[in-house]
Amino acid sequence: MSDYNWCHGPSCHKNKTQDRIRGVKGSKVLRTRKIAINKWNQNTVWSHFCSQGCYTDFMHEHWEEFINLHPRTECLETPIEDPKKVRPYENAQWFNWEIKEVVDNA
Numbered sequence: 001m002s003d004y005n006w007c008h009g010p011s012c013h014k015n016k017t018q019d020r021i022r023g024v025k026g027s028k029v030l031r032t033r034k035i036a037i038n039k040w041n042q043n044t045v046w047s048h049f050c051s052q053g054c055y056t057d058f059m060h061e062h063w064e065e066f067i068n069l070h071p072r073t074e075c076l077e078t079p080i081e082d083p084k085k086v087r088p089y090e091n092a093q094w095f096n097w098e099i100k101e102v103v104d105n106a
């Protein structure tokens with residue numbers, strides 16, 4: 001197994017930063033960033049994306065494929081107790097809604 005991944009951002013190699021420049025004089029390129037796998041990024045998306053921008057670009061380019069892979073055909077629901085109107089602190093002039101999930105002790 002390699003100890004690095006190439007960034008999966010579809011436009012990573014188009015970002016004009018000095019660290020992406022490779023090649024010899026007269027034949028330079030901007031290259032996709034190489035991401036070293038380490039204990040902080042292993043098992044996270046940051047082992048495959050060099051930046052939030054590359055992550056977002058990838059998502060924008062491939063979101064339809066992800067939706068097809070993981071379709072949601074029904075809504076999800078979280079059981080809650082009846083919401084209560086509570087003052088955020090004593091003598092507050094407004095109320096907040098206290099919404100608590102039902103604790104399932106089964």
Ligand SMILES: [Zn+2]
Nearest residue numbers: 007012050054
């Ligand atoms: Zn990147």
